[in-house]
Amino acid sequence: MYATHFLDLPPLLSAGGTVHLPGSKSISNRVLLLAALASGTTRVHDLLDSDDTRVMLDALRALGCGLRREGPVLEIDGLGGQVRTAQASLFLGNAGTAMRPLTAALALLGGDFELRGVPRMHERPIGDLVDALVQLGCELEYLGNPGYPPLRIRPVAQAQLHLDAPIRVRGDVSSQFLTALLLALPLAATQRPIVIEVVGELISKPYVEITLNLLARFGIAIEREGWQRFTIPAGSHYQSPGQIHVEADASSASYFIALGALAAPRAGHDGIRIEGVGAASIQGDIRFVDAARQMGAQVDSGPNWLQVRRGAWPLKAIDLDANHIPDAAMTLAVMALYADGPSTLRNIASWRVKETDRIDAMAIELRKLGATVEAGPDFLRIEPLPTGQWRRAAIHTYDDHRVAMCFSLAALNPDGLPVRILDPKCVAKTFPDYFETLFEVVEPVAVPVICVDGPTASGKGTLAAELARQLGYHYLDSGALYRVAGLAARRAHLALEPSQEAAIADLARALPLRFDAGRVWLGDEDISDAIRTEAAGMDASRVSALPAVREALQALQQGFRRLPGLVADGRDMGTVIFPDAPLKVYLTASAAHRAERRHKQLISKGISANIADLRADLEARDARDSSRSVAPLKPAEDARLLDNSDQTAQQSVDQVLHWWRQVQPFSEG
Numbered sequence: 242m243y244a245t246h247f248l249d250l251p252p253l254l255s256a257g258g259t260v261h262l263p264g265s266k267s268i269s270n271r272v273l274l275l276a277a278l279a280s281g282t283t284r285v286h287d288l289l290d291s292d293d294t295r296v297m298l299d300a301l302r303a304l305g306c307g308l309r310r311e312g313p314v315l316e317i318d319g320l321g322g323q324v325r326t327a328q329a330s331l332f333l334g335n336a337g338t339a340m341r342p343l344t345a346a347l348a349l350l351g352g353d354f355e356l357r358g359v360p361r362m363h364e365r366p367i368g369d370l371v372d373a374l375v376q377l378g379c380e381l382e383y384l385g386n387p388g389y390p391p392l393r394i395r396p397v398a399q400a401q402l403h404l405d406a407p408i409r410v411r412g413d414v415s416s417q418f419l420t421a422l423l424l425a426l427p428l429a430a431t432q433r434p435i436v437i438e439v440v441g442e443l444i445s446k447p448y449v450e451i452t453l454n455l456l457a458r459f460g461i462a463i464e465r466e467g468w469q470r471f472t473i474p475a476g477s478h479y480q481s482p483g484q485i486h487v488e489a490d491a492s493s494a495s496y497f498i499a500l501g502a503l504a505a506p507r508a509g510h511d512g513i514r515i516e517g518v519g520a521a522s523i524q525g526d527i528r529f530v531d532a533a534r535q536m537g538a539q540v541d542s543g544p545n546w547l548q549v550r551r552g553a554w555p556l557k558a559i560d561l562d563a564n565h566i567p568d569a570a571m572t573l574a575v576m577a578l579y580a581d582g583p584s585t586l587r588n589i590a591s592w593r594v595k596e597t598d599r600i601d602a603m604a605i606e607l608r609k610l611g612a613t614v615e616a617g618p619d620f621l622r623i624e625p626l627p628t629g630q631w632r633r634a635a636i637h638t639y640d641d642h643r644v645a646m647c648f649s650l651a652a653l654n655p656d657g658l659p660v661r662i663l664d665p666k667c668v669a670k671t672f673p674d675y676f677e678t679l680f681e682v683v684e685p686v687a688v689p690v691i692c693v694d695g696p697t698a699s700g701k702g703t704l705a706a707e708l709a710r711q712l713g714y715h716y717l718d719s720g721a722l723y724r725v726a727g728l729a730a731r732r733a734h735l736a737l738e739p740s741q742e743a744a745i746a747d748l749a750r751a752l753p754l755r756f757d758a759g760r761v762w763l764g765d766e767d768i769s770d771a772i773r774t775e776a777a778g779m780d781a782s783r784v785s786a787l788p789a790v791r792e793a794l795q796a797l798q799q800g801f802r803r804l805p806g807l808v809a810d811g812r813d814m815g816t817v818i819f820p821d822a823p824l825k826v827y828l829t830a831s832a833a834h835r836a837e838r839r840h841k842q843l844i845s846k847g848i849s850a851n852i853a854d855l856r857a858d859l860e861a862r863d864a865r866d867s868s869r870s871v872a873p874l875k876p877a878e879d880a881r882l883l884d885n886s887d888q889t890a891q892q893s894v895d896q897v898l899h900w901w902r903q904v905q906p907f908s909e910g
């Protein structure tokens with residue numbers, strides 16, 4: 242997951258390959274609640290691991306459910322319809338799929354509970370559900386604004402509930418209210434049937450279908466008359482099915498279906514293959530496939546897989562009532578930029594009460610890219626964005642995972658512009674590794690590299706590692722490779738001189754080297770400290786003067802150039818290894834400053850050192866690095882010089898980030 246302030250997606254050229262998607266959020270949280278209410282133990286396979294499922298699991302744990310993880314399987318001991326903990330305060334983040342059903346279940350279970358979430362959760366309506374529960378005789382109280390969480394629930398005896406008249410609930414704001422009642426009311430249907438009547442037109446019916454489907458798996462067969470009247474039979478009892486598999490998330494699949502439809506084919510691949518969800522899915526969002534086909538995508542499917550290729554190009558404009566695929570339809574809004582005419586998404590008023598007001602959010606961000614968009618109370622109309630008119634935009638994501646994911650598709654723009662996604666970690670709600678998964682199947686125009694070259698102890702490593710951290714880029718400490726080569730040669734008793742050049746190069750080519758969490762491994766040995774001594778630096782400088790050794794390490798270094806970008810530090814990053822890098826920095830500081838820094842660094846590690854010796858050593862190393870015949874230490878012609886003798890490390894970082902913004906600007910407005 243990228244926990245950076247922003248993530249810059251380089252322009253993308255093509256896509257192809259296979260993706261395995263995480264489990265569906267809607268199915269995961271329903272299954273967790275049903276397993277918790279049921280009698281018996283349920284083994285849940287392929288559960289989604291995300292913010293929303295985590296808050297649900299924390300809540301169930303607090304309610305006294307036994308939860309055990311066995312590798313990829315989660316075992317849940319059901320409460321059998323009885324509370325174990327009669328009092329709890331539960332934090333449910335921004336998870337509507339936890340807040341709504343838990344409100345209903347806890348109101349019926351009997352206990353003293355408080356339910357809270359993040360500030361946005363306290364702006365998401367729950368009044369219609371609370372009204373329905375109060376009608377029934379449950380005791381709920383608003384702790385903040387009426388109609389919204391946080392809530393207080395007090396115990397009531399089942400005997401006090403009014404279950405004879407049908408329970409009426411509005412269906413036109415969120416289908417989650419009905420889902421919550423359907424999931425929870427079997428608790429009270431042991432003696433008599435319970436009828437629920439929907440007031441107003443029910444939206445998002447497919448999500449209710451998921452609910453009914455999963456209730457059936459847990460032994461509860463709801464009778465339905467149209468979408469208006471639901472009867473929970475007398476004697477209903479939740480029974481664990483023993484094992485249950487969570488399908489991959491069909492809404493998450495929408496980004497990859499769109500990718501297959503939008504991207505040019507990637508050499509050696511046959512479009513995008515999506516594993517874990519397909520034609521047999523119980524999720525309503527699988528019907529996104531129909532919409533994508535309507536826009537021109539070629540989609541083949543099996544029960545639990547999809548294969549998507551680009552068909553019509555440009556895509557065909559669409560005019561769609563998207564009420565049946567509210568979440569996935571956001572992806573269509575971005576696809577519409579690549580269509581042959583204006584597209585309209587209708588009947589999407591529910592977007593306004595999701596993680597954010599999604600109609601406004603989509604309109605504002607699409608306009609930032611340069612698009613012409615009309616936003617109505619319950620519709621969105623998007624004009625295609627022609628070549629030459631795209632703009633470099635920093636996309637605000639409103640703590641809404643779907644905004645972040647669907648705007649990543651803007652990186653396929655024909656103008657070859659990068660896209661900045663602000664607060665990329667918001668994808669953790671349903672798909673923590675979304676960007677990593679995307680990067681596995683796309684081919685960028687070029688992966689950006691920032692090179693930091695310069696003499697020893699100028700602060701290259703410090704600067705480069707911090708830049709990489711802030712940008713979410715990979716980091717290459719190329720000096721470490723020469724240090725390891727020097728160490729390996731020493732251990733092999735090879736003289737570090739030209740007579741042994743071929744042997745050292747062979748050794749370097751076959752190094753079983755691994756970088757992991759800031760440590761350097763050679764085979765099974767952590768050699769991070771062994772290569773950091775001054776003697777190891779000298780040895781590195783010696784082997785690095787041998788052309789065959791440099792040659793042997795070249796491909797290894799270039800292999801670090803992976804999405805979303807790379808910061809590389811060394812001596813010849815800008816001159817030899819990445820000559821096309823868009824930003825090259827040549828970092829220097831006076832010999833006196835550098836000797837002093839190295840001295841402090843060594844002392845802080847408990848290694849005794851003498852400034853005069855260090856200075857003599859580093860000047861000798863500078864001389865050798867600068868005078869060698871291959872890849873001598875010198876600034877690339879297009880490098881920006883930075884003398885940081887009088888700067889703090891933070892000032893150097895700020896300076897380079899400033900240059901990077903000049904090279905790669907984004908408009909925020």
Ligand SMILES: Nc1ncnc2c1ncn2[C@@H]1O[C@H](COP(=O)(O)OP(=O)(O)O)[C@@H](O)[C@H]1O
Nearest residue numbers: 697698699700701702703838842885888889890
């Ligand atoms: N701009 C700076 N000002 C002061 N000290 C710095 C600066 N940059 C780095 N340092 C310190 O200098 C030492 C050497 O930096 P390092 O990044 O290891 O250099 P290099 O990779 O160029 O050999 C470190 O202890 C680091 O904290």
Ligand SMILES: Nc1ccn([C@@H]2O[C@H](COP(=O)(O)OP(=O)(O)O)[C@@H](O)[C@H]2O)c(=O)n1
Nearest residue numbers: 697698719720721723781782785811812813
């Ligand atoms: N790209 C690189 C990186 C390091 N090196 C060599 O490897 C030695 C150690 O590099 P380093 O970056 O770890 O050294 P410091 O600058 O940290 O002292 C340098 O003195 C160079 O001789 C190189 O030749 N080319």
